[in-house]
Amino acid sequence: MPRTEAAATKLAAKPTTRASANRRDRAWRFSLPLPLRYRVTRESEWRCGEIENVSSSGVFFHSQNIMEPGTVLEMCWKMPISNGGRAVEVVCWGIVVRQAYDVTTSGLIPCAAKIVHFRWGCK
Secondary structure, eight states, X not given: OOHHHHHHHHHHTSOOOOOOTTOTTXXXXXXXXXXXXXXXXXXXOOEEEEEEEEOSSEEEEEESXXXXXXXXXXXXXXXXXXXXXXXXXXXXXXXEEEEOOSOOTTSOEEEEEEEEEEEEOOO
């Protein structure tokens, strides 16, 4: 098991607390409607989703399938550059912290994941 995957799996075993919406120390969220590729750790199949917003601590996205809290994910997307340059690829590992069970009009399911590690460049 790669070190990053092991760390994410270890963190998934710890309970997480949800930050209050009015706390000052909550990470800034940026609305970035971007396509997302993700997969559950140890699965080979990548799935497609849509990012709604992202912060330094997590990603809120719409997924194709239901994932229980504690599920460890690998996620990949292209981050746009404001100066007109090429998009930067981001790959990160995260833990699902909540999942809404209502399906949106697009047929996708809202999901939030805490980021535990990231690097530039997708595989």
